[in-house]
Amino acid sequence: MKFYCTQYHFDLLKDNSRLAVFYEAIKEYCKNKKLETAFDIGCGSGILSYFSQPFFKNIIAIEKDKESYKKATENLKKFKNINVINNDAITYKYPTKADLIICEMLDTALIDEEQVPAIINAKKYLNKNGKIIPEGIINIAQLVNMEREYFCHVDVDSRINYELLSNEVIYSKFDFLDDFSANFKTNIKFKINKNSIINGIKITTITKVFKNIVCGSTPMLNAPFLIPLKPKKVKKDQVVNIKLEYIMGKGIETIKINYI
Ligand SMILES: C[S@@+](CC[C@H](N)C(=O)[O-])C[C@H]1O[C@@H](n2cnc3c(N)ncnc32)[C@H](O)[C@@H]1O
The missing domain is CATH 2.70.160.11 (Hnrnp arginine n-methyltransferase1)
Structure with missing residues (x-):
């Protein structure tokens, strides 16, 4: 599939090692399960929602940056089970609970990016026995x-x-x-x-x-x-x-x- 994205997200998409571990993790979590909802937090180009879409009835993909949000909406428009939202994941009130939270807003020691506050907010909506990728x-x-x-x-x-x-x-x-x-x-x-x-x-x-x-x-x-x-x-x-x-x-x- 062709992905439209910013230069930054293009560089992220070229990083095969990064993509491979997330792809394998999503597949591993989803195998042999009936799953309802996933959150893809900081979805960027939408690549991790794309990996997840065969396994979930409903995916909420959140992106704060307007340009990236527009690109993700375009990239994912043919998947009716993905809802791309332009919002701040630290304060967003999710409309539903999730079986899986995917959040790749990682950086060294989690200091610079908002991975930790975004996960603290999203965890309030995680189903019992739900998981987070990365762990x-x-x-x-x-x-x-x-x-x-x-x-x-x-x-x-x-x-x-x-x-x-x-x-x-x-x-x-x-x-x-x-x-x-x-x-x-x-x-x-x-x-x-x-x-x-x-x-x-x-x-x-x-x-x-x-x-x-x-x-x-x-x-x-x-x-x-x-x-x-x-x-x-x-x-x-x-x-x-x-x-x-x-x-x-x-x-x-x-x-x-x-x-x-
Ligand atoms: C490292 S990129 C990863 C993009 C995509 N998940 C991927 O794996 O290719 C992190 C993304 O999170 C977005 N982001 C950062 N802080 C955010 C926040 N508070 N709420 C929603 N998105 C945010 C950034 O704009 C960026 O697109």
């Missing part, structure tokens, strides 16, 4: 020496140099079905692996898409990022404690990071 995320941190002194993403083809200087620490795990707050705060303990100077922390996010379908970063999904820290001289085997805070869905300006 959750795992966040990993590592101390680094970075050549830049400001926040930056390390995309697959970026040329940003940095050296990894500690062990990797899984500092948080979220299951979207659990109750959790968008305000995140933790202390992380690292072990230094080399005499050097640390001046940053690398954050990597793994997505638990569904059951055993797991996804690391892909060209358009969850590029790891580097957050600067005050430079500190460190020795091999030294333990360094860091306090990290942010608000999920409120942007990278909410990140606070300090030594303890």
